[in-house]
Amino acid sequence: MLTGYHVAVIGGDARQIEIIRKLNEWNATVYTAGFDQLNESFTEATDLEFDSNQVEKLDAIILPIPGTDDSGLIDGIFSNRVIQLSEEWLKKTPEHCQVFTGIANSYLKELMVKVGRPLHLLMNRDDVAIYNSIPTVEGTIMLIIQHTDYTIHGSTMIILGLGRVGMSLARIFDHIGADVSVGVRSSKAAARVHEMGLKTIDMNKLDQENMECDILINTVPHLVVDHHVIKQLPSHALIVDLASKPGGTDFDFAEKRGIKALLAPGLPGIVAPKTAGRIIADVMCRIVKEKVRKENADE
Amino acid sequence: MLTGYHVAVIGGDARQIEIIRKLNEWNATVYTAGFDQLNESFTEATDLEFDSNQVEKLDAIILPIPGTDDSGLIDGIFSNRVIQLSEEWLKKTPEHCQVFTGIANSYLKELMVKVGRPLHLLMNRDDVAIYNSIPTVEGTIMLIIQHTDYTIHGSTMIILGLGRVGMSLARIFDHIGADVSVGVRSSKAAARVHEMGLKTIDMNKLDQENMECDILINTVPHLVVDHHVIKQLPSHALIVDLASKPGGTDFDFAEKRGIKALLAPGLPGIVAPKTAGRIIADVMCRIVKEKVRKENADE
Numbered sequence: 001m002l003t004g005y006h007v008a009v010i011g012g013d014a015r016q017i018e019i020i021r022k023l024n025e026w027n028a029t030v031y032t033a034g035f036d037q038l039n040e041s042f043t044e045a046t047d048l049e050f051d052s053n054q055v056e057k058l059d060a061i062i063l064p065i066p067g068t069d070d071s072g073l074i075d076g077i078f079s080n081r082v083i084q085l086s087e088e089w090l091k092k093t094p095e096h097c098q099v100f101t102g103i104a105n106s107y108l109k110e111l112m113v114k115v116g117r118p119l120h121l122l123m124n125r126d127d128v129a130i131y132n133s134i135p136t137v138e139g140t141i142m143l144i145i146q147h148t149d150y151t152i153h154g155s156t157m158i159i160l161g162l163g164r165v166g167m168s169l170a171r172i173f174d175h176i177g178a179d180v181s182v183g184v185r186s187s188k189a190a191a192r193v194h195e196m197g198l199k200t201i202d203m204n205k206l207d208q209e210n211m212e213c214d215i216l217i218n219t220v221p222h223l224v225v226d227h228h229v230i231k232q233l234p235s236h237a238l239i240v241d242l243a244s245k246p247g248g249t250d251f252d253f254a255e256k257r258g259i260k261a262l263l264a265p266g267l268p269g270i271v272a273p274k275t276a277g278r279i280i281a282d283v284m285c286r287i288v289k290e291k292v293r294k295e296n297a298d299e
Numbered sequence: 300m301l302t303g304y305h306v307a308v309i310g311g312d313a314r315q316i317e318i319i320r321k322l323n324e325w326n327a328t329v330y331t332a333g334f335d336q337l338n339e340s341f342t343e344a345t346d347l348e349f350d351s352n353q354v355e356k357l358d359a360i361i362l363p364i365p366g367t368d369d370s371g372l373i374d375g376i377f378s379n380r381v382i383q384l385s386e387e388w389l390k391k392t393p394e395h396c397q398v399f400t401g402i403a404n405s406y407l408k409e410l411m412v413k414v415g416r417p418l419h420l421l422m423n424r425d426d427v428a429i430y431n432s433i434p435t436v437e438g439t440i441m442l443i444i445q446h447t448d449y450t451i452h453g454s455t456m457i458i459l460g461l462g463r464v465g466m467s468l469a470r471i472f473d474h475i476g477a478d479v480s481v482g483v484r485s486s487k488a489a490a491r492v493h494e495m496g497l498k499t500i501d502m503n504k505l506d507q508e509n510m511e512c513d514i515l516i517n518t519v520p521h522l523v524v525d526h527h528v529i530k531q532l533p534s535h536a537l538i539v540d541l542a543s544k545p546g547g548t549d550f551d552f553a554e555k556r557g558i559k560a561l562l563a564p565g566l567p568g569i570v571a572p573k574t575a576g577r578i579i580a581d582v583m584c585r586i587v588k589e590k591v592r593k594e595n596a597d598e
Binding site for chain 2 (some may be wrong): 014025063127133134135138139142145146148149150151152153172175177271272273274
C-alpha cells in the first residue's frame with residue numbers, strides 16, 4: 001500500500017489512466033493535471049494546482065512516456081492546456097521527490113540535474129522493454145496481416161536483432177508458422193537462435209548474406225536495411241521497422257523499388273494502451289514501494 | 300502437368316487469379332469469363348465464348364467459391380457482366396466435365412443433378428477447411444488486436460468447438476500466451492484438449508459452466524452464445540463469431556449488454572486472398588490430376 005504517499009500525474013495518454021487507477025488501488029493521494037477533457041472522472045484524484053502548497057507534499061511526479069518537449073512543455077491527449085515543467089516549481093518539491101518518465105531529451109535531463117531530483121527513465125529498463133515487447137509483437141502481427149495478401153504461416157521472415165523485442169518476435173512468429181531467420185552480431189546471440197531451432201544471419205557481414213524473404217522486421221536502431229538488403233527483396237515483400245525514429249531502413253530506396261516499408265515505433269500505446277499502462281504502472285509502483293519499504297526499514 | 304486439359308474459370312474474386320496462375324503453370328488450356336475489368340491480363344488464357352464450340356472441349360468448369368445465386372447467376376468482382384449458368388449450356392459439355400465450387404445452394408445442386416455432371420464442393424472437404432483455418436486464425440488475431448485495448452497475451456479466452464478451425468485457434472492462441480479454455484461436446488475432444496494442456500468446458504451443460512472471459516471465439520454454427528453466456532461476460536469482453544451466417548451468437552442481446560460482438564465468416568478471402576487462392580488451386584488441381592492419372596491408367 002502507498003497510504004500517505006503523494007503523487008502528481010501530469011499529462012499523458014490512455015496509459016496514464018491505468019497508472020492513476022493503480023495508484024488509487026494502492027491508496028496513494030493522487031493529484032492530476034492535463035485530464036480535464038477526459039470523459040470519465042477520477043473521484044479519488046484531486047486537481048493539481050501549481051500555485052498551491054500541494055507541491056511541498058509530493059513524493060513523486062509522473063510525466064508522460066515521451067517526457068517533455070525541448071522547451072519543457074508537457075503534452076496530454078486529454079487536455080488543450082499547455083503545461084510547463086519549470087525549474088522554479090520543481091525546486092519547491094521535497095528533496096526526495098522522484099520524477100518518472102518514459103524517455104527524456106537533453107532539456108529534461110539537464111533540468112533534473114539542475115533541480116537535483118532523481119529521474120527514472122522507465123523505457124530504459126530491461127523489465128519494461130521486455131514486458132512492452134508483448135504488445136509490440138501483437139501490433140507487428142496486426143500490421144503484417146493488414147499489409148500482405150498472404151499468411152504469416154509459411155512465409156519466410158528475417159528478424160534483425162535478438163534484443164529484448166527481437167527475442168519475443170522470433171519466438172512468436174516461429175509459433176505462428178513463419179520460417180524465421182534471425183540476424184545477430186554476437187556468438188552468444190547466434191547460440192541462442194540455434195537453441196530456439198531457428199536460422200542465423202550474420203549481421204557482421206550482412207552484404208554477404210542472402211536476404212531474400214517475404215517479411216523483414218528490423219529492431220536495430222541504425223541503418224541496416226540498406227540498398228544491398230532491399231535489392232534482394234521480392235516485390236511482394238513487407239518491411240516493418242520497429243526501431244525508434246528514424247528507424248534502420250532506407251525508406252526512400254524501398255519506395256523507389258516499390259517495396260512497402262512501415263516505420264512502427266510505439267506500438268504498445270497504440271494497440272494495447274490498457275496493457276501498456278499496466279506495465280508502466282506495475283513497474284513504477286514497484287520502484288516506489290521498494291523505496292518506501294527501504295525508508296521504513298532505515299527508520 | 301495438365302497438357303491438353305481444358306478448363307473454364309467463370310467469375311469469382313482474387314482467389315481465382317491464383318487458380319488461373321496455377322493452371323497456366325501446369326500447362327492447362329484456360330478459358331476465362333468475368334475478368335474483363337482485371338488490370339493485369341492473362342496472356343495464356345482465352346476469353347470464354349458461351350456460343351462457340353469451346354464448351355464441347357471442357358474437362359472442368361470452375362465457379363466462384365460462393366457458387367451461384369438462387370437463379371443461377373454467377374458473380375465476379377472483376378466484371379459488371381451478368382453471367383447465367385444455364386442447363387442448356389452445361390448439357391453441351393462432355394459428360395466427364397467436372398464442376399468445382401466452394402459451396403452450393405439448392406439451385407446449383409439441383410441443376411447439376413439435372414445435367415448429370417459431377418459437382419465438387421471444395422469447402423466441404425476436410426483438407427480445404429484445415430488449410431483455410433490458417434488464414435482464418437490470422438484474421439481472428441487481427442480482429443482481436445484491432446478491437447481490444449489489451450493484449451491477447453495474458454487474456455482469458457474461451458473457444459467454442461474443437462473442429463477443423465477450433466483446433467488451429469486453440470493451438471495458436473495458446474502459443475501467443477492467452478489463457479485458453481475450449482468448449483467441447485465429446486469425450487474424444489475433451490481428451491485432445493487435455494493433451495494440448497488446455498482447459499475444457501463441457502458444452503453439453505453450458506448453462507452450468509463459468510463462461511467469464513476476456514475473449515470468446517465461437518466456431519459452432521448454431522445458437523450457443525446465448526443470454527446465459529453473454530450475461531457472464533465483463534463489459535470489456537469481445538465476442539468473435541466465425542461460424543457461417545447467421546453465426547451462433549445472440550447479437551441483439553450482446554448489443555443490449557454493451558458487449559462488442561463481431562460476425563466474421565470468410566476471413567481467408569479477406570485477409571489473405573493469395574494464400575486462400577493457392578489453397579483452393581492446390582486442392583482442385585490435385586483432384587483433377589488424380590482423375591487424369593486414373594484415366595491414363597485405365598486406357
